[in-house]
Amino acid sequence: MADHAHALEHGLETSTGLDNRKLAIWTFIGSECLFFASLISNFLVHKRTWPSGPGPFPHDAWVSPSGQHFEPIIEIPLVTLGTALLLFSSLFVVLALANAQRGNRKGLLLWLGLTLLCGFFFVGMQVYEFSHFVHKGLTLKSNLYGASFFTLTGFHGTHVTLGVIWLLTLWIEAFRGKIPPAKSLNLEIAALYWHFVDVVWIVIFPVVYLIQ
Amino acid sequence: MDAHAPPTAAAAHDADHPSSGVYVKIGVVLFVLTALEVGLYEFTYGGHAGPAGQTLQPFFIPVLLLLSAAKFALVAMYYMHLKQDHRLFSGVFVFPLVIATVVIVSLIVLQAYHFAFARSG
């Protein structure tokens, strides 16, 4: 919750020459590293814990003693698509920023719009994925793999959603012509947050989906 | 978002920001690395895993971690501008990152000890 409407109140140069808000978002990102590290540790500790019930497995099909058939949970093509979307959105937002800094409103709107689109689709992908998993029998409650999977990816998804909302307000601002180059910092800060959410996914993707 | 950010912060740095071309190139590299990750998965574990793939399984995790670290570094250095931005930003990011990694690793090690030796039975 950075005070993002807030610039240098005092009309003074800062001691480091760096903008307060940009430093704040980096600080926040640093702090978030520990947040996701804890969630990832939790996932790694629990990923092989299947005690409380026959359930589906991430990578293998399985037939329970009672004859129930479970499909493997994870669908690599789907998440690969999501991953690609996030990666591209990172590229798009950096291009949007470059356009903002150059004062090219059209370019800004285009690239930021594409970023948003990617964000939307990523969130959509995750909603689809979650509901699909639930159909296959994996829920928050079914076992600790499910619990820690949903917690980790769910909190990441929440971050993406917040990022989408943030970028959307910026897109509207830009549309109304309120992001001249002098204010491109507003976008830069949101973009930093967005990239961070992306790098977290860069870790989650192999750790959660690819490594068995 | 009507704060009066000083024009200096954005404009001054504009000059040394890499051009859009660089961003796109990085984007391509990121995409290729991701494809590599998935390809590696398919080759060693996935539906297309043959005997050759299976012999590679021991290398799968380290290679995968390396690839993702590379992607991580590319995004942080170029898209997040750490490479040419003030070093303080790198510090504010990297220090927590190191602590975070140490925390993950040590938690895994400590828990693994328990699973290995202290299980009741």
Added chain:
Amino acid sequence: MLVLLVAACSPDKYAQTTLKPISDFARIGDDIQTTTLYWAFGVFVLVEGALLYAIFRFRGKPNDAEPRQVHGNTMIEIVWTVIPALILAAIAVPTVRGIFETNVIPEGESLTVEVIGHQWWWEFRYPDLNITTANEVHIPVGQTVAFRMHTADVVHSFWPPRFAGKRDVFPNRQTRLWFKAEEAGEYPGQCAEFCGIQHARMAFRVRAQTPEEFQNWVSHMQTLGPKPAKAAAAPAAPDSVRTASVGANLQAPESPDPRNSARQAAAGRDSGATVSAPMPPQDAAYGAGEKLFRAKGCVGCHALNAVDAPKGLIGPNLANIGGRSYIGAGSFKNTDENLARWIRDPQGMKVGVLMPNLGVTAEEARSLVAYLRAHR
């Protein structure tokens, strides 16, 4: 003042002291503790002395001249970095040795005791001897005892201060402790991890006995109780949930809800606990007590046989209750009055205890006491 302090420090008046170790394990810790205490005391005297000296020596008056403005002194700063480091090294060496010594779990000649923590009492099983008891653990002097521990519910910590430090007990893993007792006698112990409302009254007694006494006790215990008519449904060992194998052991209940079982027990369900072979004084009160023990549902939670005792009961094994020195997990002297009070009003004596008040009258309690007293 100082005399008072010294008097207060003397461990003799404290039955549960850690300062008078009577086992090899406790000695390891005590030696290190003494070492660190001496170092700490030395540092304390020197540093606080210097501080007091400075406080008095450098008193100033408001209009004194400004003292010399010293900003630091590299040499002396290095000295006071290195000296503490050396002191710590002196503490570290025995520490590391102690860590490894206390972590070696002796094999072979040792006696194995299984410790199971319950809210708020202790169960002790001797797997090799096939006997079970509660709240008072008997051990032979001069033989290493290896404890293997876990809990039936929440985390507790097993702590017999005269013999060893504490070790936590977990529901999903086994922890270990060992020691060789050096002196016979009866010593108090305590649960040391907060475990709910009656954590304070989750004590136990350690009865260290000469090998002969211990042998006698074991032989005696082994006579307590014929094989149960029906084997109790042994609940899964609480740790098996960890087993990696897919689908194995699913949904192990953590422990049955005691309140439920109380109800079921009162309804006359046979939990598998059996009433042990009758003891000698079989007067009228004894017979009435025996009936009441079933009728009041005591059997639902308590076993009276030490041999082949069922696992997973909510209440402590009562096979030798008549001979224990304390009841209520080391909380109250085992007098007839206390026992009767306990049977009538456990909630009044130990608020929140998992044994319900069962509406036992004074008369009935007297019979139950007579019955239980005979189980020794």
Added chain:
Amino acid sequence: MATTALDQQRGHATAGHAEPTGLWSWLTTVDHKRIGILYGATAFFFFLVGGLEAILLRLQLGSANNTFLSPELYNQLFTMHGTTMIFLAIMPLSAMFFNFMIPLQIGARDVAFPRLNAFSYWVFLLGGLFLNSSFLFGAAPNQGWYGYANLTSRQYSPGMNVDFWMLGLQILGVASLAAAVNFFVTILNMRAPGMKMMRMPMFTWMSFITQILLLLAFPVITVALILLMFDRFFGTHFFVPSGGGDPLLWQHLFWIFGHPEVYILVLPAFGIVSEILPVFSRKPLFGYAAMVFSGAFIAFLGFGVWSHHMFTTGMGPIADTFFALSTMLIAVPTGVKIFNWMGTIWGGSIQYRTPIYFALGFIAMFIIGGLSGVMHSSPPADLQQNDTYFVVAHFHYVLFGGSIFALTGGAYYWWPKMFGRMLNEGLGKVHFWLMLIGFNVTFFPMHILGLNGMPRRVYTYPEGLGFETLNQIETAGSLILGFSFLVFLVNIVLTWRGPRNAPADPWNGATLEWAIPSPPQEWNFAEIPTVHGRDPLWEMKREHGGQVPEPARVSGQGIHLPNPSYWPLVSAIGLMVLMVGLMAASLVGPWGVVAGLSVLFIGVFNWAFEPAG
């Protein structure tokens, strides 16, 4: 989107610069000094509550088999005592000084994000009230301040007690994190010209390090609490063994946070003492650089020692060795600090005014606590000491003997600056002596009791173990200790009635806060000072032949100040409603959560688009 009322106020403030007054001005304030005072008043209130709880605990323990408190109430009280003292007393008391003093010490007009600052305070206040409201339901947390799993699972704690604790801490965590980002940026970015990092006052330095610890430690407890919340509300089994969960994971996560937390509690205290000692010894701080680096080193090492709280879990020899050695290592930089403080007073001309009494008391008491800490760090010995009153003695010597002594000293030291009034010296000294005596009578015997086998967290103990006498003495001591704070209260009330008599620089201070009027004007510095060294005010005075003229109160015409805002308060209320909604979800369904989220969203949105000033 600012309302007209706000605009008027702002116009008012900038035109004549009369200080706004009235309740509304406090609810909407973004002035770091007012927020500091709010923090201080609230925290001191909670300190008294926590102290009162402690006194009740002590009364219960005064004799064997006492029945003054029921077991359940005792358990609630010790949990709330620990939680209150740590999260609602010491941390926000430190935050009071961060707020009031850091901008003054670094020569700034405010913090980097004034509204975020207000938000932190309101969240803290509401979180504290939320936590304590549990008493109204008879469901105060009762599982101990570190809430070990699996006692906290639904099965073993079916009531709302743990819910209050878990959500309350979660709320307080938000406040701490927001404040930490704010002060981290403030200290880096808002320094006056010439105030290089290595010229910052030591209090600012230690606070800076504290913010780093907060930033890195709090996310971990946040996650642990989230997992616990999922367990309790949504039926997961992270810490529930029957579902394959592991109670030990909670212990790790808690102490990864918990150990840095204890340095969060004590580093600001180190900073305060490092301010007081030089001023009253009339001599600069000895070994400034070493002080900075030792502080940083303590904080860094603080992340690698957490398992020393878990020696009794049987982690195995390798882990035990690692954590034992890393723990011992911390004594080295801490020793450096102690010796540098002694080097500071050594050869000085010590002016015995009240603040330095507390600073010296701090050193003397903290050493004792540190030494018992080193005794804990040896696992074979700690197996005996863990969870006994020896530990209770240790942490009260470092927390009370350390943090509280220093914070009280800081209160006496900075009181004139904050309120423009001198506290009474005589009463201050009475307070000190009563506190020192009461403290030692209360807590010293705990060492002896602990080593002689008295476990902690027991609502009673039986006769025959020999615990009676010393416990009785401790209880008497705690009454003396409580009384000493009554003396403090009297001192406050008496001097409050008197005139504003404090000069700008009553103690011959060295740092910038003493260069401006007491209490400071809204904009702190009429003109931002330029700094040339570590003790800027002393240097200024030397240039002027020993004295500088009393700074004049000025009109502040043309000084630009941030606008007041009520959106931080609204956002905080939203967060609070969200938590209450979570808790009441079984009664009101998702609507509480939805309402909370909406208010939070509206608050943050308006805040974001409101002109900052």
